[in-house]
Amino acid sequence: MAMAKQLTYSTSAREPIAAADIRAQHADTLDAIARYRRFTNYLAAAQIFLRDNVLLEEPLKPEHIKDRLLGHWGTSPGINLVYAHLNRLILQYDIDMFLVTGPGHGAPANLANLYLEGSLHDFYPELTFDKQGIHTFIRNFSWPGGFPSHLYPGVPGTIHEGGELGYALATAFGAAMDNPDVVVACIVGDGEAETGPTATAWHSYKFLNPAESGAVLPILHLNGYKISNPTIYGTMSDEELTNLFTGYGYQIQIVEGGEHDDLDAQMYGALDWAYQEIRTIQQAAREGNPIVKPYWPLIIMRTPKGMTAIKELDGQPIVGSYRSHQVPIEDPKTNPAHLALLEQWLRSYHLEELITEEGRPKTEILEQCPVGDRRMGKNPHTYGGKITRDLELPDITNYAVQEDRGMPTRRGGTNVSSMEQVALYLRDVIRQNPQLFRIFSPDELQSNKLGAVLDVKPREYEWPVPPHNEKVAAQGGQVIEVLSEHDCQAWLQGYILTGRHGLFPTYEAFLNIIVSMMDQFSKFLKISSEFPWRLPVPSLNYLETSTLWRQEHNGFSHQNPGFINSVLNKKALVSRVYLPPDANCLVSTMDHCLQSKGKVNLIIANKQRMPQWLSMDEAIAHCRAGASIWSWASTDDGVDPDVVLVGIGDNLTLEVLAAAQILRDELPELRVRVVNVTDLFILENESDHPHGLNQDMFEALFTKDRPVIINFHGYPSAVKQLLFGRHNIDRLIINGYREEGTTTTPFDMNVRNGTSRYHLVIQAIRQAAAHNPRVAARVNERVSHYEYRLTEHRNYIQAHGSDPQEIVEWQWH
Structure with a gap:
């Protein structure tokens, strides 16, 4: 029998009990948990493969197999092992606990447990405890309109999908912050553990106050393989793993062995030990005697990948190899020999011992699950919208x-x-x-x-x-x-x-x-x-x-x-x-x-x-509207303009206002409307975004046919995307960041990207000249003048290393 291994520290509340002693003391409980795991392992495998005959009431046939086999088997038995024992811990200690699952596409396991605890039925009434309900449940996995192969919001108790690996552990810590009574269990897969985000997330306890926040119980699942490679952590020895995680600030207990080792006794003891360690650290902090540098518990679970499946296929190992990562038997529908192996695998769980004739899980199976809000799929914290309190915001x-x-x-x-x-x-x-x-x-x-x-x-x-x-x-x-x-x-x-x-x-x-x-x-x-x-x-x-x-x-x-x-x-x-x-x-x-x-x-x-442009009352009105005409910066309050200058972004708006002032002072015959946009999505049509403007409102801001010059904070492509489909958009010129930059002066960033006041003035003159003859009469002279100003600017910053005072000290008047 494999034994649990532990590195203890001075914060330890107690020594872990040996697995043999746990077996002797809790044999009935451990046997019940083992039966429960047989059921969840069967349900996980059946979800991947079966569309009919889900209770194996007749010999397995090709037509019973799904056409598309999706989901990841390799991680599922490990998730089932953890879930079953977390349930035991909740039942024994009445813990406010839920699970964040990191391994990707392990949903068959989570769903199996959620089905048995009844959380799925609470939201999907058709998933009953009978033959029809279990058939619907198994068939719907990776079925159009059913559950996907990874977790998602349609799965009760989920706050993390696990689709993109690396973020489970830090997400769990975020959930524990300022939740003093909650314990968030987090399974971290050994493939996920290779990611940079997970590497930094191990330090999260250094930011978690045990007096005011809850706790995270990380469970690192080492099954040794990714899709087709060994994992880094899977190749490390127990000593190397202990040294690594001790350095992170954890005390470690290792649960390891195959399906014939007493994993249930080991996990029982490991979780009891971890829970007591958590409560010891929290109690000390909450009594005003916090432990300096407390070493929080971490369980490392080393089990064969895909355990309980077939041992080999066509002479190649399955259990304990990368071949069990996804679908261990890829062609049972078309290969009779492989179909027979699949049937052998599924019948090895002896489902008939676990359900009644009506297809209902037996009472001793259901008794392994907490009830009410203590079910991990119904933990109130996983439904944040239901428990959200509004902020008390200042005036x-x-x-x-x-x-x-x-x-x-x-x-x-x-x-x-x-x-x-x-x-x-x-x-x-x-x-x-x-x-x-x-x-x-x-x-x-x-x-x-x-x-x-x-x-x-x-x-x-x-x-x-x-x-x-x-x-x-x-x-x-x-x-x-x-x-x-x-x-x-x-x-x-x-x-x-x-x-x-x-x-x-x-x-x-x-x-x-x-x-x-x-x-x-x-x-x-x-x-x-x-x-x-x-x-x-x-x-x-x-x-x-x-x-x-x-x-x-x-x-x-x-x-x-x-x-x-x-x-x-x-x-x-x-x-x-x-x-x-x-x-x-x-x-x-x-x-x-x-x-x-x-x-x-x-x-x-x-x-x-x-510079500050709006009073608070004006700012509130402007932000509610999302955009408005700044009449005070426009010619005749913006009525009947020759050109519309639009600022989107604080720095770019400053350049718009400087350009408007130059035009007002030096070319008063050119009529300007200044518009500021603070809500970017008002540019989109109302049919495409709830903040978008209908065409009438859009033209009220930007006119129906006048040239519009937009000075935008980001890439011009963003604005072009929003304006696509608007009428007469050829009249719009969009300036923005054009991937031109270096170590230079602030104003030169505008010059390099064509967003400076001088560029805007030149654009406005050229656009207005087409329909304002008084502007047209001066276009060549004025454009040449501002092009020369741009040349002067380049020469000035080369000589002085800073922007001219007329730029630095510019003010609106």
Whole structure:
């Protein structure tokens, strides 16, 4: 009999009990768990292969086999082993627990357990405990309109799909934060463990306060193989694994052996040990005597891949090899010998011993499952929309940019960092919402001028830090910084999917690191909306700053607005992109996004001090509309313009206003309308996006036939995508980032990409000349003049290394 192996530390509440002793003490319970696992293993295998004769009431025939065989068998027996024993732990200790499953396409196992515990029936009434119900259940797997081969929102108890590997562990930690009573079990596959996101996620306990948060119980499943390769972790010895995870800060117990070893006794003891370790660490912290550098429990489960299946096929090993990873028998429908092997495999579980004549699981099987909300498929935390509490938000008028001496200032007369202003608002959101709101940031709060949020509590970090590190402490803080965008994203996902609220501020260029995670989460939200029992959860909010237009000092590598394009491609139900032009608009936008649900909100704002254009009342109205004519910057309030200048983004709007002022001062015969867009999706047609404008409203803003020059923060392709299908779009000129950048001056970034005020003036003159003869009479002279100004600019920055004072000190008048 294989024995459990453990490395103990001073925090250990007790020594683990040997497997032989556990067998002697709990033989009946372990036998019942083994029978339960036989049933779930059968159900998992049957889902992959069978469409009919699902109870094997007659010899297996080709017509009983599905035409398409999907799903992954190799990981399923391990998931079933863990699930069965987590159920036992819940029953024994009445634990508030649910499971995050990392191994991809292991849904046959999860579904088998959810069927037996009755969670599936609660949402899918046709999945009853009888012959028809079990037939429907098995047939519907990987069937059109049925359950896919990986987890998804239609599977009860799911907050993580596992489709893209690497994020399960950090998601589990996010779910545990500020949930003091919950224990989140997380299965990490050894293929998944090879990913970078998982490698950083092992450190998550260093950010988890045991007094105020719950716990995560990681279970690393080493079955040794990926699709066609050994896994890195599977090739490591027990000693090497112990050394690795001890360094991460864990104490380890190893459960290992084949199907003929007493895995049930080992897992029984390992989970009991782990649960007691968790409670010891939490109790010490909650009694005011926290353990310094507590070593949290980690179970490493080393089992043969695909155990309990056929041992070999055509002379090649199946169990314990990569050949069991997906579908071990690929052609049973057309190969009689392989069909016979499949039947032999399925009958080896002796299903007839586990069900009644009516097809109902026997009572001793169902007794292995918790009931009510203690079922992992019905744990309330996995239905975050049902338990969400709205944030207590401060009055945004308290964060309006202050006017000098109580007197109204002229437009643009006050220079303020939008980020510093919204930080004051976020500081009070944190103060008013303990255990309900968190900020996850990749070590950029101070750089992004959000330091005011630390006035309430320091950054959360549980391990001791060297002296002279201000505002970092183990005090249950609501701000976490770590140099892993993957962890920030996954923590936030776990946090909001369990009903809380959060924000992810970061550098613009490096938000692209988690594009695929945003894609997966957007899909999760989209599919969730199709199930009435999945109520909307708080939105995932990105605050994208340190934008490309002011990354001139960091250079070309830091100049990338591509995340906008990725968000635009998500479903209109989910995606939102906001580009507030000043601080008051940013505060108003943030307030809106923190109240929204079921969205992916991208907010883009510069961190540098910039002119402020709108009062708070004006900002609120402007943000509600999504776009408006800035009559104060237009000729005759924007009536009957020769050309429309549109700013989208704070830096690009500044250039629009500078161009409008130049035209007003130097070419007053050219009539200009200035429009600012803060909600990017208003450009799309109302039939394509709920924020989109119908054609009449679109023409009210941008006219029906006048030239429109758009100065956009990101790639022009994004705006072109939104405008596709609009009438008469040939009149629109779209400027934006054209992948031109280097280490240069701020204004030169605009010059290089054709978004400067001088480029806009030249474009406006040329476009207006076609229908305004007074402008046409001066077009050659004026265009030549501003082209010369551009040449002067290049010469100036080469000689001085900075922008001319007329650019740096420009103000609206």
